[in-house]
Amino acid sequence: xxxxxxxxxxNLASIAKSFHARGWLLGxxxxxxxxxxxxxxxxxxxxxxxxxxxxxxxxxxSIDDNARIVSRHSGKPSxxxxxxxxxxxxxxxxxxxxxxxxxxxxLSDLYASEGGVTxxxxxxxxxxxxxxxxxxxxxxxxxxxxxxxAALAEVVGKTLNEHKEAHGFLLQRHGLYSWGDSxxxxxxxxxxxxxxxxxxxxxxxxxxxHAI
Amino acid sequence: xxxxxxxxxxNLASIAKSFHARGWLLGxxxxxxxxxxxxxxxxxxxxxxxxxxxxxxxxxxSIDDNARIVSRHSGKPSxxxxxxxxxxxxxxxxxxxxxxxxxxxxLSDLYASEGGVTxxxxxxxxxxxxxxxxxxxxxxxxxxxxxxxAALAEVVGKTLNEHKEAHGFLLQRHGLYSWGDSxxxxxxxxxxxxxxxxxxxxxxxxxxxHAI
Amino acid sequence: xxxxxxxxxxNLASIAKSFHARGWLLGxxxxxxxxxxxxxxxxxxxxxxxxxxxxxxxxxxSIDDNARIVSRHSGKPSxxxxxxxxxxxxxxxxxxxxxxxxxxxxLSDLYASEGGVTxxxxxxxxxxxxxxxxxxxxxxxxxxxxxxxAALAEVVGKTLNEHKEAHGFLLQRHGLYSWGDSxxxxxxxxxxxxxxxxxxxxxxxxxxxHAI
Amino acid sequence: xxxxxxxxxxNLASIAKSFHARGWLLGxxxxxxxxxxxxxxxxxxxxxxxxxxxxxxxxxxSIDDNARIVSRHSGKPSxxxxxxxxxxxxxxxxxxxxxxxxxxxxLSDLYASEGGVTxxxxxxxxxxxxxxxxxxxxxxxxxxxxxxxAALAEVVGKTLNEHKEAHGFLLQRHGLYSWGDSxxxxxxxxxxxxxxxxxxxxxxxxxxxHAI
Numbered sequence: 001x002x003x004x005x006x007x008x009x010x011n012l013a014s015i016a017k018s019f020h021a022r023g024w025l026l027g028x029x030x031x032x033x034x035x036x037x038x039x040x041x042x043x044x045x046x047x048x049x050x051x052x053x054x055x056x057x058x059x060x061x062s063i064d065d066n067a068r069i070v071s072r073h074s075g076k077p078s079x080x081x082x083x084x085x086x087x088x089x090x091x092x093x094x095x096x097x098x099x100x101x102x103x104x105x106x107l108s109d110l111y112a113s114e115g116g117v118t119x120x121x122x123x124x125x126x127x128x129x130x131x132x133x134x135x136x137x138x139x140x141x142x143x144x145x146x147x148x149x150a151a152l153a154e155v156v157g158k159t160l161n162e163h164k165e166a167h168g169f170l171l172q173r174h175g176l177y178s179w180g181d182s183x184x185x186x187x188x189x190x191x192x193x194x195x196x197x198x199x200x201x202x203x204x205x206x207x208x209x210h211a212i
Numbered sequence: 213x214x215x216x217x218x219x220x221x222x223n224l225a226s227i228a229k230s231f232h233a234r235g236w237l238l239g240x241x242x243x244x245x246x247x248x249x250x251x252x253x254x255x256x257x258x259x260x261x262x263x264x265x266x267x268x269x270x271x272x273x274s275i276d277d278n279a280r281i282v283s284r285h286s287g288k289p290s291x292x293x294x295x296x297x298x299x300x301x302x303x304x305x306x307x308x309x310x311x312x313x314x315x316x317x318x319l320s321d322l323y324a325s326e327g328g329v330t331x332x333x334x335x336x337x338x339x340x341x342x343x344x345x346x347x348x349x350x351x352x353x354x355x356x357x358x359x360x361x362a363a364l365a366e367v368v369g370k371t372l373n374e375h376k377e378a379h380g381f382l383l384q385r386h387g388l389y390s391w392g393d394s395x396x397x398x399x400x401x402x403x404x405x406x407x408x409x410x411x412x413x414x415x416x417x418x419x420x421x422h423a424i
Numbered sequence: 425x426x427x428x429x430x431x432x433x434x435n436l437a438s439i440a441k442s443f444h445a446r447g448w449l450l451g452x453x454x455x456x457x458x459x460x461x462x463x464x465x466x467x468x469x470x471x472x473x474x475x476x477x478x479x480x481x482x483x484x485x486s487i488d489d490n491a492r493i494v495s496r497h498s499g500k501p502s503x504x505x506x507x508x509x510x511x512x513x514x515x516x517x518x519x520x521x522x523x524x525x526x527x528x529x530x531l532s533d534l535y536a537s538e539g540g541v542t543x544x545x546x547x548x549x550x551x552x553x554x555x556x557x558x559x560x561x562x563x564x565x566x567x568x569x570x571x572x573x574a575a576l577a578e579v580v581g582k583t584l585n586e587h588k589e590a591h592g593f594l595l596q597r598h599g600l601y602s603w604g605d606s607x608x609x610x611x612x613x614x615x616x617x618x619x620x621x622x623x624x625x626x627x628x629x630x631x632x633x634h635a636i
Numbered sequence: 637x638x639x640x641x642x643x644x645x646x647n648l649a650s651i652a653k654s655f656h657a658r659g660w661l662l663g664x665x666x667x668x669x670x671x672x673x674x675x676x677x678x679x680x681x682x683x684x685x686x687x688x689x690x691x692x693x694x695x696x697x698s699i700d701d702n703a704r705i706v707s708r709h710s711g712k713p714s715x716x717x718x719x720x721x722x723x724x725x726x727x728x729x730x731x732x733x734x735x736x737x738x739x740x741x742x743l744s745d746l747y748a749s750e751g752g753v754t755x756x757x758x759x760x761x762x763x764x765x766x767x768x769x770x771x772x773x774x775x776x777x778x779x780x781x782x783x784x785x786a787a788l789a790e791v792v793g794k795t796l797n798e799h800k801e802a803h804g805f806l807l808q809r810h811g812l813y814s815w816g817d818s819x820x821x822x823x824x825x826x827x828x829x830x831x832x833x834x835x836x837x838x839x840x841x842x843x844x845x846h847a848i
Contacts, residue, residue, distance in 0.1 A: 018689070022232075022659075027339040027404035051396065053230070101338060102411050109415070122783055123810035124736060127663040134784045134809065145335055147345045172337035173346065184687065192663035199738050201414075202837075204743070235446075239551040239616035263608065265442070312548060314623050357547055359557045385558065386547035398476070414625075447658075451763040451828035475820065523758060533839070548652050569759055571769045593699070597770065598759035625838075 001075065003206035004010055008034040008044045010062035011183050016046065019099060020053035026054065030101040030175065031078035035088055041065040043084065047075040065089070082153040083177065094153045098104040100175040103198040108170035110204075116141040117164075117170070119196045127192045128167045129185060139163060140193070140212045142170045168193050220246040220256045221272035223395050227256065230263035231311060236406065240264065241312040242387065246395045247300055252373035253277040255296065259287040277301070294365040295389065302372045305391035309396035312387040315410040320354055322416075328353040329382070329410045330377075339404045340379045341397060351375060352405070354382045373417035380405050432458040432468045432618065433484035435607050443523060445476035450466075452476065453524040454599065455502035458607045459512055464490040467508065471499040474556070489513070491546065506577040507601065514584045517603035519610035526598040528623040532566055532594035534628075540565040541594070543620045551616045552591045553609060565593045592617050642828035644680045645696035647819050652682065655735060656689035660830065661695040664688065665736040666811065671724055672817045677701040679720065683711040701725070718789040719813065726796045729815035731822040736811040741835040744778055744806035746840075752777040752799075753806070755832045763828045764803045765821060776829070777805045802830050 012032045015137075019025045028049050036042040044060045046052070047065075062071035067081035084096040111117040118136040121154075128138065141159050144151045156176065159169055167189055168178035178193055180186035226245045231237045240261050248254040256272045257279075274283035279293035290296075296308040312338050314348070323329040331337065332349040340350065358364045368389075371381055379401055380390035390405055392398035436456045439631035441450045447579050461464040468484045470476070491505035502508075508520040534539040543549065544561040552562065555622075565583050570576045580601075583593055591613055592602035602617055604610035655661045664685050679698045682688070692816040697705035702799040703717035706739045720732040729801075740848075755761065756773040763776065777795050782788045792813075795805055803825055804814035814829055816822035 005768075023407070026407045027400045028335060029336060029404075051400070096225075100407070102407065102414060105334065105336075105411050106415050121809050122741065123807070124663060124665055124741075127665060131247060134781050135783075145346050149346075163383065173333050188663045188687070192665075195659070195662045195736070195738065199741050202738060203742050235619070238619045239548060239612045239615075239621075241548060241551060263612070312619070314619065315627060316625050317546065317548075317623050357558050359559075385545050385546070451824045453761060453763060453831075454830075455758060460787060475824070500744045523833070524833065529758065529760075529835050530839050566768070569770050571771075597757050618710070 002025070002036060005036045005042075005044055005060075005062060006057070007058035007187045008183065010079055012044060012046065012060055013055045013057045015097070015187055016052040016055040016121060017182070019190070020051075022101075022194075024099040024101040024190075025052035026100065031080055031084070031098050032096070032211050033078075033081070033084040033088075034095040034186075035093070036062065041085070041088070042070065043081075045077045045081055045084065045086065046150065048078050049076070079149060082149045083156050086153045086157050087160065087177065087179050090157055091179055092181075094181045095183040095187070096177065096179045097186045097190045098129075098175055098177045099190055101194055101197075104170060104176040104194060105173060107197045108172050108174065108176075110201075112144075112172045114142075117197075119193075119200065122196055123197055123200075124192050127188055129180065129189070136185055139166060140168055141166060142172055145172045145174045185195070214248060217248045217256055217274060218269070220248060220271040220395065224256060224258065224272055225250055225269045227268045227309070227399050228264040228267040231309075232263075234312040234313075235407075236313040236402075237264035238312065243253075243296070243310050244308075244392075245290075245296040245300075246291070246398075247305070248274065248306040253297070254282065255293075255300065257289045257293055257296065260290050261288070268417070271387070285389075291361060294361045295368055297354070297390065298365045298369050299372065299389070299391050299396045302369055303391055304393075306393045308389065308391045309398045310387055310389045310400045311402055311404055311406065313409075315413045316382060316388040316406065317385060318388065319413055320384050320388075324354050324356075324384045326354075329409075329412070331405075331412065334408055334411070336404050336408055336411075339390065339400055341401070350378055351378060352382055353378060354384055357384045357386045401423040426460060429460045429466075429468055429484075429486060429522055430481070432460060432607065433481040435478045436468060436470065436484055436607045439521070439611050440476040440479040443614070444475075446525075446618075448523040448614075449476035450524065452636060455504055455508070455522050456520075457502075457505070457508040457512075458519040458610075459517070460486065465509070465512070466494065469501045469505055469508065472502050473500070474485055490626065491563075503573060506573045507580050510577045510581050510600065511584065511603050514581055515603055515614075516605075516609070518605045519607040520575045520598055520603040521589070521610045521614045522600065522601045523618065525615055525618055525621075528600040528618060529597060531621045532596050532598065532600075534576045534625075536566050536568075538566075541621075541624070543617075543624065546620055546623070548616050548620055548623075551612055553613070554603065565589060565590060567595050569596045569598045575623060578619040638672060638830070640671045640696060641678075641680055641696075642693070644672060644819065645693040647690045648680060648682065648696055649693045649731070651819070651823050652688040652691040655733075655826070656687075658737075658830075660734065660735040660737040660826075661688035664815045667716055667720070667734050668732070669714075669720040669724075670731040670822075671729070672698065677721070677724070678706065679717075679724065681713045681717055681720065682803070684714050685712070715785060718785045722789045722793050723796065723813065723815050726793055727815055728817075729818040729822070730817045732813065732815045733822045733826045734811055734813045735826055735830065737830055737833075740748075740806060740812040741809060741832060743837055744808050744810065744812075746837075748778050748780075748808045750778075753833075753836070755829075755836065758832055759826050760832055763824055765816065765825070775799060775802060777802060779805055779807050781808045781810045796838045806825050 027076040031046045033045045045063045087096045123134040125136045243258045245257045257275045299308045335346040337348045390401040455470045457469045469487045485501045511520045547558040549560045602613040665684045669681045681699045697713045723732045759770040761772045814825040
């Protein structure tokens, strides 16, 4: 394994532990990846079915752009590797993170009929790459969930193309995807979007926006 | 003690610490077990009345299928050992975990009159053994609480028989039981069910499903 | 310092750290004590104005039954030492713990006009010393807050006398007191009462018991 | 670097880690400073765009009263350094801390139309410097958010002058500022104000004060 892979694997394991502690990757849910090299594409990808609170750097897998393992590692890459690869290609992302938090699950459901959720007016938005002011409106698309990963990757690609400014998207009753040029930026984006989704969810409790 | 017992005891203590930190085993509540051997049955069982945040591997007890201690350890096995044994026998489980979380307590009460709670449509359900899609409906039976453990074990056995697909059950105003082929699978099941119960509970706040 | 003091001080510091992490002792709030000897009374008492997440065993003070320091330690014992001493004398307690959690603050306010809060029907109640079944009704008295510690100690004494079965009490918009024969039992009682107060508070959100 | 700077930098990094764990500094948000010397003013200031959970003491920057770096360190001081400097000057503060918590964000929005939020009657208020009783009324002004830091520093100065008793203020949909004579006191003030804002926010859920 290259030095780059080794370093990225250590950082991915550290982020997995931190996010698991926050309850964003419970029950082996979620997955994490980072680009090791672009030509040909090599991605350090979290394995399927592993407790993210116990993930060790040597469990990370090196995969190609068809989600096939290219290292001597045993294991099975995450089922959602095709989504990561699509995001890496379409956004030029250096890292992709996917969390299952309670609040992103709730909001992905409450706003599903609107096709997405608008987050606007919060200072925290400035932490999203390229955003210069709290007076920004972020549209987070919500995509219908599916077990057909090839088909879902197509829908993700279409969504990324239609919403070129989006820093993430939600899968309905499933979770949040975000990414960044670097792994540190992807981590920052996830923390910001999780914070804002929880803030909006709790505010709607008070304001009863969603009362039925 | 066998190597198996020693390894399971270390893993049980580690899970106890992690769940106590999340507030799922406060005040010495909850209990944990894992199968050491099947013929005759030997179970590594958490002792009664011990702070789960401080549980050490040497405090785990080896019990037989009548919940009698069979090792040289002193201590008293959990009062609910008979429930663990019943689950191990009826489900062929390799490990059983029982948590007292705030959300499982609340939902075990809110849904008691319906006899159980349906969890459906969440991606997280895929983490339950044998579930292949989010388009799954999990029925979590709710059993009336009792201090008569022999009688309660009978009701648990009857419930397990009537709901052969269930991955867990709730005791009303008491807590959650889940299990798995292995201890890692049982831990995964608890994390998933706790996540989903909290998600449903918080969603019902917004939707006021339970308003009176 | 005696071996007993040294051991209790270490355990008090450890509990302080754990409770501070849970948000029950923020901003130097709360206080902790344990009986070193009874005749004459010597109490290991937390100092006033110290960050409980940073409390070290050597900061614990030895005080007598008038809340005067009897060791060579410098520092000022907690303002509420007189309440601890009263509880130790009237209940024969071996340890007293006082937490400021968000949920005990909320419920101490919501139920103040009723003079206390009834907690009943929860399995968790069994963790309170002497309680044998979930079918138990615990009355947690609520006392009006005051800055006159001598006067407040009198009210506490009167309340303890009127509610001989109570395992704790609330000071309105202030916090929770509980105690135990040992420090481990006092910690168990706090964890249980905090759990139950949060459970009741969250349930009342759903049921809107307190809606105005 | 002076011994003072070195010690303050270590304490600032430790507080950053602790607050990040509580979710008050997610996504590189928030900033922290402490006075190293007054004449001329030297402030140990957190850098811009750094993960506060990973902040190391050597990343702290020494700045002057124009927010210019005066040490050999590379890096960029926080955009909000001018607000810190203004608070240090106008309040004579020894340390300034700024957090982005979910609850301070929510309340800064809900109470914005009232120009501030009154916190009164809580024992926790006694932890604010100079407050002797729970029977105290704290007015926490809410200032409209802005990206023009020079202009915002002016508004902050005006607000501090108009509300000489205030121990902190909120920026709308942005966060909380508090300070203290020492870093320990500033940390205490933040913990107290965060606790009280969350307590009030959760109470208003029950009482539906803000229902629309």
